[in-house]
Amino acid sequence: MKDQKISKIKSGIAVDIDETLSWTVGYWFKEMTKLFGNPEKLSVKKLISKYRYTQNVPYWQSMEALAWMEDKRHSNELQKILPLIKNANHYLNKINKILPVAVYLTTRPETIIKGTKIWLDKYGFPKALIICKPLNWQDNSNLWKAKTLFKLYPKIYGIIDDNKELLTFLEPKYKGVVYLYDNSRVENESVKVICAKNWYVLYNKIKNSAGSRLCSGAQMLNH
Numbered sequence: 708m709k710d711q712k713i714s715k716i717k718s719g720i721a722v723d724i725d726e727t728l729s730w731t732v733g734y735w736f737k738e739m740t741k742l743f744g745n746p747e748k749l750s751v752k753k754l755i756s757k758y759r760y761t762q763n764v765p766y767w768q769s770m771e772a773l774a775w776m777e778d779k780r781h782s783n784e785l786q787k788i789l790p791l792i793k794n795a796n797h798y799l800n801k802i803n804k805i806l807p808v809a810v811y812l813t814t815r816p817e818t819i820i821k822g823t824k825i826w827l828d829k830y831g832f833p834k835a836l837i838i839c840k841p842l843n844w845q846d847n848s849n850l851w852k853a854k855t856l857f858k859l860y861p862k863i864y865g866i867i868d869d870n871k872e873l874l875t876f877l878e879p880k881y882k883g884v885v886y887l888y889d890n891s892r893v894e895n896e897s898v899k900v901i902c903a904k905n906w907y908v909l910y911n912k913i914k915n916s917a918g919s920r921l922c923s924g925a926q927m928l929n930h
Contacts, residue, residue, distance in 0.1 A: 716836060716862055719809030720886075722799065723868040724823065727888050728832065730790045735761050735776070743772045780815070783822030787829070796830040798906040802867075805917045808833040809863055812855060814840045814848035849873045856883065867909070874898055886913070 725731040736751045739761060746766055749757065758764045761776065779785050799808065815823060817839045824837060844851050853876035856866060865884035866873075871893050874885060879897035887893060887902045888909055901916070903909035 716859070717807065717809045718862050718864070719807030719835075721810045721812040721838075721856065721859070721863050721866040722808055722835075723866065723870070723888075724811055724813040724815065724827075726792075726869040727867060728792060728795045728799065729826065730792045732760065734789055739764070739767050739772065739776075742775065743767050743769070781818045783819050783825075786815075786819050786822030787825050789826060791830050792906070795906055796832050798910045799832060799867075801910055802913055803833040805913055806865070808835045810835050810859070811837045812852060812863075812866060813837070814852055816840055817842055847876070850876045853877050853881070857881065874900065 722728065732755055733751065736754050740751065740754070744766060745754070747754070754764070761767055802808070811823070811827065813823070820837050820839055823839070827837075838855065840848060840851050849870060849872045852868075852873055856863065856877065857880075860881070860883050863883070865886060867886040867888055869887070869889045871887060871890055874887075874893065874895055877885065877898050878895070881898050884899045884901060886909060887900050888906070889904060890902045891904050892902055893900055901909075901912055903912055
């Protein structure tokens, strides 16, 4: 990312999209079971609970299945119809009043920024810059995201994300906060992590921590 672009970003937090705002995995698993089979005869919910991501499902790794997924990853039309995680838009707008949403940081390819923006606008999410993974990036997607967070810090001082793998690339030097959505706990000692299983819990943790900071500031002013 160019320094000129960074200078134009307002101060605040980053927010992931897939499995944080959009239930992308739900769409993928539903379609993949129809197109490429479900020999375990599990429900979509149980498949997601067992494998979490499509790349972990052993019988969806054929050349045909991988080619289908790669094609859909670059489809702007697909992004427009992805399901919303219930109330994610309402809670993020509340959080935006406490911690400004400055950027949407996603490992989606740059080819689908247009469809992504349409989807965010459709559900009334806070307006913010969308940063997608460059097409020339060939390494681990979370490594790219971690490098971007390091570059954006301290202007971007944290991220709401669901993928705990991100932590492995941020340790031990990242000074920002990771609000880990859809996770109850995580083993980590070097990066500040706030876990929340759902948006209601996440919003209240952010609201309460903001209240604590305000109280601490008031006490300091009174001494």
